[in-house]
Amino acid sequence: MPCEMEKIRAEGFAAVVIDILRASTTIITALANGAERVIPLTTLEEARARKEKEPDALLGGERNALPPPGFDLGNSPREYEPERVKGRTVILTTTNGTRACQAAVAAGAEVVVIGGFVNRRAVVEFCRSFPGPILLVCAGTRGRFSLEDSLYAGSVISGLGEGLQLSDGARACLTLYERWQGCDLAALVGGSTHGRRLADLGFGEDIRLAAAVDSHPVLPVYREGEIRLEPIGTPGF
Amino acid sequence: MPCEMEKIRAEGFAAVVIDILRASTTIITALANGAERVIPLTTLEEARARKEKEPDALLGGERNALPPPGFDLGNSPREYEPERVKGRTVILTTTNGTRACQAAVAAGAEVVVIGGFVNRRAVVEFCRSFPGPILLVCAGTRGRFSLEDSLYAGSVISGLGEGLQLSDGARACLTLYERWQGCDLAALVGGSTHGRRLADLGFGEDIRLAAAVDSHPVLPVYREGEIRLEPIGTPGF
Numbered sequence: 001m002p003c004e005m006e007k008i009r010a011e012g013f014a015a016v017v018i019d020i021l022r023a024s025t026t027i028i029t030a031l032a033n034g035a036e037r038v039i040p041l042t043t044l045e046e047a048r049a050r051k052e053k054e055p056d057a058l059l060g061g062e063r064n065a066l067p068p069p070g071f072d073l074g075n076s077p078r079e080y081e082p083e084r085v086k087g088r089t090v091i092l093t094t095t096n097g098t099r100a101c102q103a104a105v106a107a108g109a110e111v112v113v114i115g116g117f118v119n120r121r122a123v124v125e126f127c128r129s130f131p132g133p134i135l136l137v138c139a140g141t142r143g144r145f146s147l148e149d150s151l152y153a154g155s156v157i158s159g160l161g162e163g164l165q166l167s168d169g170a171r172a173c174l175t176l177y178e179r180w181q182g183c184d185l186a187a188l189v190g191g192s193t194h195g196r197r198l199a200d201l202g203f204g205e206d207i208r209l210a211a212a213v214d215s216h217p218v219l220p221v222y223r224e225g226e227i228r229l230e231p232i233g234t235p236g237f
Numbered sequence: 238m239p240c241e242m243e244k245i246r247a248e249g250f251a252a253v254v255i256d257i258l259r260a261s262t263t264i265i266t267a268l269a270n271g272a273e274r275v276i277p278l279t280t281l282e283e284a285r286a287r288k289e290k291e292p293d294a295l296l297g298g299e300r301n302a303l304p305p306p307g308f309d310l311g312n313s314p315r316e317y318e319p320e321r322v323k324g325r326t327v328i329l330t331t332t333n334g335t336r337a338c339q340a341a342v343a344a345g346a347e348v349v350v351i352g353g354f355v356n357r358r359a360v361v362e363f364c365r366s367f368p369g370p371i372l373l374v375c376a377g378t379r380g381r382f383s384l385e386d387s388l389y390a391g392s393v394i395s396g397l398g399e400g401l402q403l404s405d406g407a408r409a410c411l412t413l414y415e416r417w418q419g420c421d422l423a424a425l426v427g428g429s430t431h432g433r434r435l436a437d438l439g440f441g442e443d444i445r446l447a448a449a450v451d452s453h454p455v456l457p458v459y460r461e462g463e464i465r466l467e468p469i470g471t472p473g474f
Binding site for chain 2 (some may be wrong): 004006007008141142143144145146147150167168169171172175176178179180192193194
């Protein structure tokens with residue numbers, strides 16, 4: 001969780017930033033649908049200032065799950081369709097996901113990738129090929145533990161196979177995943193605190209999209225303040 | 238976890254402070270063995286200053302699992318034997334547990350009790366009788382998630398029965414407990430990051446004591462900076 005990140009040094013680590021509902025899913029979807037890059041920013045002010053400098057960019061994001069006034073797009077993966085985002089820059093400001101990216105960089109991570117159920121296999125393959133240790137950064141909701149992010153972290157750990165050295169948190173995530181493996185993922189994600197809230201706000205479809213495993217087999221990488229796709233299996237990765 | 242506590246308001250809640258390895262276990266053991274009160278303090282300076290004001294008190298605690306120089310006692314439950322602590326005040330400074338007590342008070346909790354496997358049933362009975370919501374405060378280790386605290390939180394939730402409204406974190410703890418229910422508790426606790434560290438330092442016996450379920454059927458309550466035993470079932474509780 002981001003609040004744990006203050007204590008963590010991650011030099012030489014690859015970090016996987018996880019915010020299933022919804023920043024990870026939206027970023028992966030936007031890039032898979034052809035967006036050139038996503039620029040995640042923490043505050044509305046930063047996002048609006050960046051849009052002034054890059055008027056051709058799309059301005060997207062949320063506050064309390066809803067699009068801020070004057071934004072082109074919210075934080076729903078549905079909105080980031082190919083016809084909307086192809087070739088475009090997306091300036092994205094979300095509550096938890098952006099902070100998690102920045103926290104991973106601040107901790108010294110060597111590479112930061114964006115992970116969601118929608119690109120699970122690509123993330124597992126990347127983690128397998130990375131020579132150093134892996135840090136799974138669960139963004140959580142409003143600074144608190146979230147079930148969907150931990151479940152996904154467990155699914156990645158499970159995909160990495162046996163014989164790993166696991167932190168207590170990683171063991172707990174793996175146990176969650178093993179316990180619920182085979183259950184209806186959309187129902188599990190939708191049953192989390194954040195999932196129930198999104199469903200109440202009419203974003204039920206977003207939950208189904210977030211739970212569509214491997215629907216977007218791409219690997220978004222956060223580097224120097226921008227997220228772009230990296231061809232899977234690139235040398236040096 | 239304490240880092241989550243900053244965001245939590247807990248007015249009307251009862252808080253259970255959980256630091257299985259070892260502050261909770263040591264506090265419960267000291268009081269069960271006849272100590273009059275335990276005064277948990279955050280810093281070594283505060284603890285030493287308090288000892289100067291109360292020279293009859295025992296000065297106990299740890300930094301990096303070991304007793305600080307000049308202390309009467311460390312943070313091992315073994316040391317808090319009846320012949321040592323009966324009728325005495327214990328000034329205790331530990332890294333994670335004390336902060337968790339203070340965080341629970343700062344969040345506005347109405348009552349703060351100390352929970353460990355050693356008084357599990359007493360804590361479950363207290364939680365059942367408390368009319369408001371319950372906050373389980375896992376102290377963690379150096380600001381990070383710890384398996385043993387979450388496992389205990391799950392064991393308390395399990396003891397409270399069906400039909401509860403659970404946060405995502407509470408659901409995860411319950412899943413951990415259900416997954417490992419029936420396994421050797423001392424081995425589980427000893428297999429955590431903190432457990433392995435304590436075993437390396439020669440404190441393996443402390444892990445066995447921490448995992449001795451219901452060995453001390455008492456309910457320590459933190460109030461106005463002191464922890465004392467409260468008779469279980471006291472009116473107003």
